[in-house]
Amino acid sequence: MSRSFCIAPIVEGHGEVQSVPILLRRFAERFVPGDRLVLNPALRVKSASFTNDTNYFRKYVELAARKAKQQPSSCVLILLDCEDACPRALGPALLERATSCRPDVTTIVVLAHREFETWFATAARSLRRVCGLPAELEPPENPESLRDAKGWLSRQMGQPYNAPEHQARFTEAFSFDEAMVNRSFARGFKKLRFFLAGMNR
Structure with a gap:
């Protein structure tokens, strides 16, 4: 029901x-x-x-x-x-x-x-090719220690990360299973x- x-x-x-x-x-x-x-x-x-x-x-x-x-x-x-x-x-x-x-x-x-975006960094493989992220993207060594996940995403995209523009698209695409770590x-x-x-x- x-x-x-x-x-x-x-x-x-x-x-x-x-x-x-x-x-x-x-x-x-x-x-x-x-x-x-x-x-x-x-x-x-x-x-x-x-x-x-x-x-x-x-x-x-x-x-x-x-x-x-x-x-x-x-x-x-x-x-x-x-x-x-x-x-x-x-x-x-x-x-x-x-x-x-x-x-x-x-x-x-x-x-x-430390940030919502840390979840994206953790699940980076599932975000390959999304918003210009590299096809071979790998998560940082210890995503939870990352102090500037937005900056990390900016560097990977080759453009400034803009939460109103990018966060929703990443939320649609990132893997829950990958983020569970x-x-x-x-x-x-x-x-x-x-x-x-x-x-x-």
Whole structure:
């Protein structure tokens, strides 16, 4: 029996506003192909304000929660770059704060270490020939240690990486299986699967 579920994302960049819906649709098509994803437009926040300003944080969590509650099976997804922050500390702290704001709504926190684009670098082979990337492209030796994944992509493409232009195209094309060796992607992947498994009980 087909079911509907809703995800209300909170993201930090113009590129993520376009690419996170693509990521979530791909995820839903892979793991719950018979169900209908109701995807609210992503809310874009300023990362520093979101993580450090209590009122700002509450405002956007409340907005996302109200949108999510329009469906009985729903969650708020907070997806941010963690940059140099420790994801093991920041992730649980954000989850605790969001849950205290809206305990009636499931919240999932996914932190890309260090950037969303690090996932692309990890899955570089699947992006060969996309947006001018080389046909023999290989991932960097340790993608999770990469401090400037956007710069790495720019060098590989031979042109400046522009998130609003390139991020959505890479999100459509990159391999989930290749990206799974990246721990932050694997953790986010696991959290979303756990939510979907609970929804379908």
